[in-house]
Amino acid sequence: MAGSQLESLEKTLEKYIPPDELKDVRRILFGNDTKKLELSKCAVEAALERDFELQGCMFEAGHEQLRQPRVVRVGLIQNAIVLPTDAPVTEQITALHRRVGEMVEVAAMCGVNIICFQEAWTMPFAFCTREKMPWTEFAESAEEGPTTRFCQELAKKHNMVVVSSILERDEVRGDTLWNTAVVVSNSGVVLGKTRKNHIPRVGDFNESTYYMEGNTGHRVFQTHMNGAEIIFNPSATVGGLSEPMWPIEARNAAIANHCFTCAINRVGTEHFKNEFTSADGNKAHKDFGHFYGSSYVAAPDGSRSPGLSRTRDGLLVAELDLNLNRQINDKWGFKMTGRYDVYAHELTEAVQDDFKPNIVKE
């Protein structure tokens, strides 16, 4: 499958478009060029040996008199599942721990302060099957499950904040399942968790069959890593459905909110033992389509990093000067000029039962 896939949009553009025109094309598509971040030789060699892509880039901010640069390095990991989807559950989890663990080691060599894995990273994205077993067996406690313990070890060992998206089982509250991102502090403490709010009901993403709309609202996690002005979005999404939206949404969020966003997608094609249908009139089949990777970081000034490949495991290391956020806030000022009071009022009216839209007719 991967062989027939375009490796990366950016590489294709670079291959064919002459440098002087490429400059304009890149500016229009991706904003100001990001600088390449030089990574240590040992990290580059380890990534080569462990067979994953390693990219580094930098987002710089202007000099300020009263604040030092607030530089933080984030790592985005995208990876294919390791074992076949019908291997025993514990073996699949352990193999993924091992694979992601060796990628995190390289992130540590690159000085990464905060690492984020893809959505439901300890399991195949099996919700397309609509089967409950064995998939719900991948669910764990967010506070005490083996994956959180594994992340705590990584965090302590590498002095790194870990954002770990798992299928959560809440045994205390009726064995409820959630799609949960656990945030582990660099000290190894579970800082907290946030549950996915908006559960898609689209295509083969039968997520609402498995877990509920989150009840944790929109939390901000303050770490020791220079404050929290980054939105991490661990995702899992396939080409046919969403790829043209992928370069749009995270960048729009970064621009609209004057912050950095990290969009992380899984990679590869996952095959399941039992065939399933996709409610599209086509025959039953055993895969969900190609997860196209392409993980990237977007900045508040409309620029973005290159994407990781569409086909391979990868680690993207991005050095962010968080001062850029307030600088862009001061430049564009959406938080001040945006009509948030109007939006709050109109949105509050719009969710009422007796809402009447404001329609002007002749």
Next chain:
Amino acid sequence: MAGSQLESLEKTLEKYIPPDELKDVRRILFGNDTKKLELSKCAVEAALERDFELQGCMFEAGHEQLRQPRVVRVGLIQNAIVLPTDAPVTEQITALHRRVGEMVEVAAMCGVNIICFQEAWTMPFAFCTREKMPWTEFAESAEEGPTTRFCQELAKKHNMVVVSSILERDEVRGDTLWNTAVVVSNSGVVLGKTRKNHIPRVGDFNESTYYMEGNTGHRVFQTHMNGAEIIFNPSATVGGLSEPMWPIEARNAAIANHCFTCAINRVGTEHFKNEFTSADGNKAHKDFGHFYGSSYVAAPDGSRSPGLSRTRDGLLVAELDLNLNRQINDKWGFKMTGRYDVYAHELTEAVQDDFKPNIVKE
């Protein structure tokens, strides 16, 4: 100036990238291909003679049993100013009426039902100067000004809804100025107006020096043209500031709201008599930079039309089957699955004086 400008992103991609890879590049960047809309020979010839670009495209929807296709043709006009910015005000307005009028004639030949002009289309985008005279003399009554009367004539003559963005002077309320889009029904009646809500305070866009935050909220205008499921955004924005955001924002809005959006930018470089500074440490100068056109239509499924050129006057005719909106709504279901009650609640809290953000610390 225009000579040194890239003509269009799409044309550059088509020129260099081989067809098989171009297909993937186009899919990732622009979503499903739109079909070309064949336009009448007389329209093509008239556009050639009147020296503007004419493009046509189609957004189709799937067949439904209970609804006929609800097809509407929209026209987007981008144009440079006609006379020098120091020509007498009335002559400038009249010249723009004449230019846009002859473009609307071609839109009529193309069967356009709803036409939208660029932001503040009757004047240079002179707010960069921070001078009041003569620029505020371009302001008119939204209900009875010469431009609205001109649009009413166009509307009746061509049986076309006209969306006309002007600098409005509200004489009754203390001569307040607004940035207002007037909606004229195809019958020639002024259906209503909506005033720009969020006034940027960025770069040379000293808009807040001239007019106030709108007080008309978010209105929907219901016309006889098959219902209102289109957001028109008449804009005026320049390359250095915003061009990488241009392909993002309107598409994101179309995707997030399951509707069509039309993004219209002016074109060309406007020179002013008096020099002005840009608060960027650079020397005083007499122009605002290049308005990069690139007007386009975005669809709820993430697809988009090609953009008009970055350099020339142009008319984009897009045929939309509005049934696509509900079809995509039924597919993605954001209006149902989105947590609008949560967002309304959190946003209402966030605009309170005593708001305390929900921050989780170790």
